[in-house]
Amino acid sequence: MSYIDLRSDTVTRPTGAMRTAMYQAEVGDDVYGEDRLVNELQERVANILGKEAGLFVPSGTMSNQLAIRSQTQPGDEVICEYSSHIFNYEGGGPALLSGVQLHPLLADHGILTSEQIARAMRPTDHHYAQTSLITLENTHNRAGGVVYPLPVIEDIAAYADSQNIRMHLDGARLMNSVIASGLDPSAFGDHFNSVSLCLSKGLGAPVGSVLVGDAECINRAHRFRKMFGGGMRQIGILAAAGLYALDHHIERLADDHQRAKTLAETCLELGYLENDIAWTQTNIVLLAFPDGNTAEVELKFKQAGLLVSVVNDHRIRLVTHLDFHEEQLHRSIEILKQVLG
Secondary structure: OOOEOOOHHHHHOOOOHHHHHOOOOOOOHHHOOOOHHHHHHHHHOOOOOOOOOEEEEEOHHHHHHHHHHHOOOOEEEEEEOOHHHHHHHOHHHHHHHHEEEEEEEHHHHHHOOHHHHHOOOOOOOOOOEEEEEEEEEEEOOOOOOOOOOOOHHHHHHHHHHHHOEEEEEEEOOOOHHHHOOOOOOOHHHHHOOEEEEEOOOOOOOOOEEEEEEEEHHHHHHHHHHHOOOOOOOOOOOHHHHHHHHHHOOOOHHHHHHHHHHHHHHHHHOOOOOOOOOOHHOOOEEEEEEOOOHHHHHHHHHHHHOOOOOOOOEEEEEEOOOOOOHHHHHHHHHHHHHHHHH
């Protein structure tokens, strides 16, 4: 059976044109800093986000972990949101790799406020871990692809600056926020000391993320990338895919958003949309199942030809992406009605 795959936007395959760019890529040894396309990609993402330097790494998880390791000391505390990727899906990396503890705060639709963060700050006392880093996620995956409001980010950044605390943005789907908000990427990036941008989700590259920040931070991250085993060699082939994605796959994210909204409208009609439809802002749709029967529903979807992601017993996620086209959208709506109607 040929399946429609809405499990994640990581399932995309390189387009023919992207494969051609990869095939034609000239390569050098990146560990020696001699891969021209890698250097171009790093500089390009840094410029897009208004930062001094960038570092190409294999994954978004490594990018986030390098940001933490480069901006904290063992024994520090890092504030994050309770449902964030860093807290839930990175294997306890901050504890093992950086020796820090996470302080997760539960927020409405994943959006922390400066007031929440201020209340969570530890006293300046030797008994307590001291906060050295605040991490935000934009878009917020488990909140359903929610775009972090820029005024909220500005408030948090102002508070962090007043406390001499650094800021990191897990921008795995940052370009989805850019397209949904109409803002320039640097409008978000300006308020963070480091930003991670994933190339292998909505942008459709096969692998890789870029961590950007000030030159000192990225120099430290480069050292830790080597320590973590992330030094790669002739990877201009992968950088070529990333550069192609930046040139051709950002504006088209609007198509993913529109298709997600259409799916959300169907789920709302069927009574399974988790949030108010106004919260379906980008390419993620969350379905709620109060009976805790998502495993059973997932099987029914699969038997009908649709692959979905089970988040837990009560929640299923649909994610639109580069390989999900109009014909599949119409068929997916038919399957949703068949299984849930």
